Amino acid sequence: MTSFDPDKLPGAHALVYLESRLRDVPDFPKPGILFKDITPLLADPRALHITIDLLAERFVGERIDLVVGIESRGFIFGGAVATRLNAGFVPVRKLGKLPWKTDRLTYALEYGEAELEMHVDSIPRGARVLIVDDVLATGGTASAAAELARRQGGVVAAFAFVVELDFLAGRSRLDGDDDGTRPAVYSLVHVGG
Numbered sequence: 214m215t216s217f218d219p220d221k222l223p224g225a226h227a228l229v230y231l232e233s234r235l236r237d238v239p240d241f242p243k244p245g246i247l248f249k250d251i252t253p254l255l256a257d258p259r260a261l262h263i264t265i266d267l268l269a270e271r272f273v274g275e276r277i278d279l280v281v282g283i284e285s286r287g288f289i290f291g292g293a294v295a296t297r298l299n300a301g302f303v304p305v306r307k308l309g310k311l312p313w314k315t316d317r318l319t320y321a322l323e324y325g326e327a328e329l330e331m332h333v334d335s336i337p338r339g340a341r342v343l344i345v346d347d348v349l350a351t352g353g354t355a356s357a358a359a360e361l362a363r364r365q366g367g368v369v370a371a372f373a374f375v376v377e378l379d380f381l382a383g384r385s386r387l388d389g390d391d392d393g394t395r396p397a398v399y400s401l402v403h404v405g406g
């Protein structure tokens with residue numbers, strides 16, 4: 214019997230391994246949506262480790278001050294990446310969860326609409342921010358998080374995702390700042406096209 218050891222495989226194979234740890238769930242949470250379920254990846258210690266390593270390695274040396282993680286699945290990866298980069302962590306949460314004064318934004322995502330909040334004193338002016346989430350679909354969620362960070366004077370240096378649904382073209386919404394800053398958009402696993 215052959216066993217699979219991703220430690221012995223080069224990068225591209227590691228990504229194939231990560232993709233194999235995603236579960237497709239048709240028609241969740243609505244008919245017509247193919248949901249990419251990350252829970253098998255989370256439950257696999259090797260896959261989880263590789264994911265955090267790859268997300269963090271890309272931004273070593275990029276002077277990231279703060280990782281912004283988006284509730285809820287973005288918290289899992291964002292917190293771990295922040296510790297690797299010696300950066301702080303800022304939560305962006307769904308409406309009504311943050312206890313202090315907030316700024317908020319209504320946004321649309323692949324299967325609905327919601328409101329995101331960030332504490333008003335989360336980001337010092339000029340801080341370099343990395344926005345982390347599990348999935349980039351339409352880009353509505355990530356662009357809302359970026360807008361909240363920019364309103365406080367943060368510089369969105371980059372976005373990082375575990376999975377990108379290429380066919381929804383979400384990256385086209387993750388445009389640059391008014392000052393001409395063009396954030397990098399980095400995803401490990403690409404789906405469709």
Ligand SMILES: O=P(O)(O)OC[C@H]1O[C@H](OP(=O)(O)OP(=O)(O)O)[C@H](O)[C@@H]1O
Nearest residue numbers: 284285286322323349350351352353354
């Ligand atoms: O690119 P978009 O079309 O905006 O979709 C991506 C967002 O959708 C999912 O979050 P969801 O709101 O389902 O929340 P959850 O992480 O709490 O499950 C996912 O975790 C991203 O945050």
Ligand SMILES: Nc1ncnc2[nH]cnc12
Nearest residue numbers: 247248249250323348350
């Ligand atoms: N198809 C999808 N699968 C998982 N998370 C998502 N968030 C938005 N669209 C999604």
